[in-house]
Amino acid sequence: SQQGEEDPQALSIQEGENATMNCSYKTSINNLQWYRQNSGRGLVHLILIRSNEREKHSGRLRVTLDTSKKSSSLLITASRAADTASYFCATTGGGNKLTFGTGTQLKVEL
Amino acid sequence: GAGVSQSPSNKVTEKGKDVELRCDPISGHTALYWYRQSLGQGLEFLIYFQGNSAPDKSGLPSDRFSAERTGGSVSTLTIQRTQQEDSAVYLCASSFGGRTNTGELFFGEGSRLTVL
Numbered sequence: 030s031q032q033g034e035e036d037p038q039a040l041s042i043q044e045g046e047n048a049t050m051n052c053s054y055k056t057s058i059n060n061l062q063w064y065r066q067n068s069g070r071g072l073v074h075l076i077l078i079r080s081n082e083r084e085k086h087s088g089r090l091r092v093t094l095d096t097s098k099k100s101s102s103l104l105i106t107a108s109r110a111a112d113t114a115s116y117f118c119a120t121t122g123g124g125n126k127l128t129f130g131t132g133t134q135l136k137v138e139l
Numbered sequence: 140g141a142g143v144s145q146s147p148s149n150k151v152t153e154k155g156k157d158v159e160l161r162c163d164p165i166s167g168h169t170a171l172y173w174y175r176q177s178l179g180q181g182l183e184f185l186i187y188f189q190g191n192s193a194p195d196k197s198g199l200p201s202d203r204f205s206a207e208r209t210g211g212s213v214s215t216l217t218i219q220r221t222q223q224e225d226s227a228v229y230l231c232a233s234s235f236g237g238r239t240n241t242g243e244l245f246f247g248e249g250s251r252l253t254v255l
Contacts (some may be wrong), residue, residue, distance in 0.1 A: 060242055071143070071230060071246035072182075117181060121242045126171070126195055129182040 035133040043138055048105040050133040051102060052118030053098075059121050061094055063103050066115045066132070075103075075116075108137045141165075143247035145231050151220055151253045158214055162231030170236030171214050172244060173206060173229045176228045180232045185229075188214060221254045228252070 036051045060079045064072040078085045078094045085092045091104040115132045144163040152158050164171050173185040184198040186206045208214040228251050232244035
């Protein structure tokens with residue numbers, strides 16, 4: 030079964046708006062990562078947040094982590110059409126195995 | 140090469156045939172992963188290699204699936220007697236591995252398998 034569950038499953042916004050995706054997980058983690066997948070392509074790493082961190086920024090990306098609620102959110106500010114993709118959270122609880130969620134499909138319309 | 144390379148990019152086969160999928164990881168990456176992604180779904184973990192050994196093969200769906208890695212580099216995922224439910228994109232990823240590993244994975248473009 031999947032460790033992470035993203036919410037919403039699909040999101041459609043206008044260019045320039047912010048997009049927020051949420052991820053919930055079930056067991057304790059060492060870190061949580063977000064990946065992007067363009068249609069028909071492999072996944073690309075976006076950002077990693079460690080279990081002792083609460084917030085992290087990278088360019089237009091902002092990630093938060095609440096370990097008490099076992100949840101994380103990914104905010105993409107000032108979205109662009111090129112941000113259209115599927116976004117996955119992934120967790121590792123120990124060792125090197127990364128377990129992925131079900132993904133959020135983001136569509137940014139012009 | 141600069142990135143993770145997978146071949147073939149597309150494979151169409153008949154039910155019952157065996158297939159081999161190849162992954163060439165980033166040079167120097169000791170950890171290698173295989174995942175499976177069915178249409179519109181998330182990633183299903185199959186197997187993880189550290190060097191040439193596979194400390195976690197818990198995700199292999201059945202004994203028709205096997206994988207090996209030689210020389211700490213190239214890996215081959217073999218599916219015997221393919222079934223239609225094996226149709227999916229098989230993704231390979233690599234990472235630095237070891238105690239200093241951050242967990243970031245570098246993915247290939249995947250091998251799309253269609254079983255008729």
